[in-house]
Amino acid sequence: MPAVHYRWQQDGAAGREEIHASFSADAPRWQGKSHMEQAGAVLAYKIETDAAGVFSHAVLTLAEPARRTMTIERHADGEWLIDGESRPEFSAGTDIDVMDSDFTAVITVDAHGFVLDYPGVLRLD
Template identity: 25%
Template sequence: MSRITWQGLETASTETCEIHFSGHSMVANGDIDTPDGRLAYRVETDAGGLFRLADLAIGGRTLSLSFSDGRWLVNGEHRGDLDGATEIDISATPLTNTLPIRRLDLPIGQSADIDTAWIAVPALTVVRDPQRYTRVGERQWRYESRDSDFRALLTVDDDGLVLDYPGLFRSIS
């Protein structure tokens, strides 16, 4: 088990997350104290590291996402607009950057385009979001939004957990 604490730099949040790794699979449970309240989440991947399930709760609102056989369910309802996406991206945490970093395991200098189910916090709304990950060093990855000018150079540990996400998050333990 790994435990990490992140400080949100843009949103003045503090997050504590426990992650259980088994091969490529991962189960993470986190709590984020945000200005909008406490977000609790659970994220699971399958044996290949592909996103499988997430449950989130904040301020009396809940959200459940699952992905199986190329189909996305949001609160039990099929969301065809998300089909083809392979990951989730929760706006309030750098944990979800770990999923594609671990699953892709790219050689240095290689890039991959992915689509995510992006979750806005605190609204818990979900939209499709195109992204690109490029491995630029042993512990550095460039994240790019494919539909905006946003990009960031992420520093990660040996498990792919984000240690530094400039301007947004940094590990404090």
């Protein structure tokens, strides 16, 4: 199972993000941490997709300043569950955004689809 590891620094802020991804025939898996140092927050996440790269499962843990965990699932039929509760209002969605950002830019990605340069947000360390 091939694997890659990346580390990014935030542009203009004291923060970083790390991710480890492993790829197999059945489904890619991502595990990472975002350190938002200005806010004093650390977000750890594990994300899984199906073999086609469509989001299926995530566990997000806000480790600091107060520990909280959220589980998000998307079934093949389009049903979304958040912490085990059905959320039909998300049925049209296919992916999640752990950054919660509406920022847009032209980005550079590698062969795995990982961002190498996200102007004004992140840069590969």
